[in-house]
Amino acid sequence: MIRINLLKPEIKEVREPAAGLPKVAKERKKTSLGTIIFLVLLVSLAGYYFYQNWEMQKEKQLLEQAQQEKNQLQYVVAKLEEVKNQKAQLELKINLIRQLKSNQDIAVKIMDEINRRLPDYVWLKDASYDGQTLKLKGEAISNNLIADFITNIERSETFGQVDLKDSTQKSQGGAVFLEFNLTVPVKKPQLQPIEQPKPKAAPQATRRR
Incomplete structure (x- = not known):
């Protein structure tokens, strides 16, 4: 049996692709590639920034540690x-105490030597010793006694040449006297020790017969 199709055949329209479509796709691909490259660069820069920041923090910590060690060293x-x-101050004080004690002992011995050579009617009012020179201030009833005193001092091997600074006549209560000032260089501070008075022996008891 033969069938005859009396309907009009369907005509399918075939649309051709638009001419600009490949260009849009290419542009999208380029945009995606650029975005990826930008993101990669951004991540790289961020990583480099954080790495540099970490290095700076590390260097800062090392500098702070070095500064602390330096401060501790400066404190030490x-x-x-x-x-x-x-x-040094303690040694200076000890040496000063020793020197004062030595000068004190020497001054005592010097004054004992002076007193031994002091004539009658000559009195000393003041004396000072600075380690090299002895200064004396006294009174006498005549210039001859002052001259005798100077001669007695110069005969000692301990003292040098005496310098008479001044001799002034004064009066007090009707008495006339001379006030004088002498300077005496000390040549040998090591003097003979002062003789201490010996204790008297106790009297022995006598036996009664």
Whole structure:
């Protein structure tokens, strides 16, 4: 049996692709590639920034640690210098005490030597010793006695040449006297020790017969 199709055949329209479509796709691909490259660069820059920041923080910590060690070292050096100064001051005080004690002992011996050579009617009012020179201030009833006193001093091997600074006549209560000032160089501070008075022996008891 033969069938005859009396309907009009369907005509399918075939649309051709638009001419600009490949260009849009290419542009999108370029945009995506540029975005990826930008993101990669951004991540790289961020990583480099954080790495540099970490390095800077590390260097900062090292500098702070070095500064702390330097401060501690300066503190130790300052303490050592302070201890050194205290030691020097202590040694200076000890030497000064020894010197004063030595000068005191020498001054006592010098005054004993002077008193031994002091003539009658000559009195000492003041005396001072600075380690090299002895200064004397006294009174006498005549210039001859002052001259005798100077001669007695110069005969000693302990003293040098006496310098008579002045001799002034004064009066008090009707009495006339001379006030004088002498300077005496000390040549030998090591003098003979002062003789201490010997204790008297106790009297022996006598037996009664």
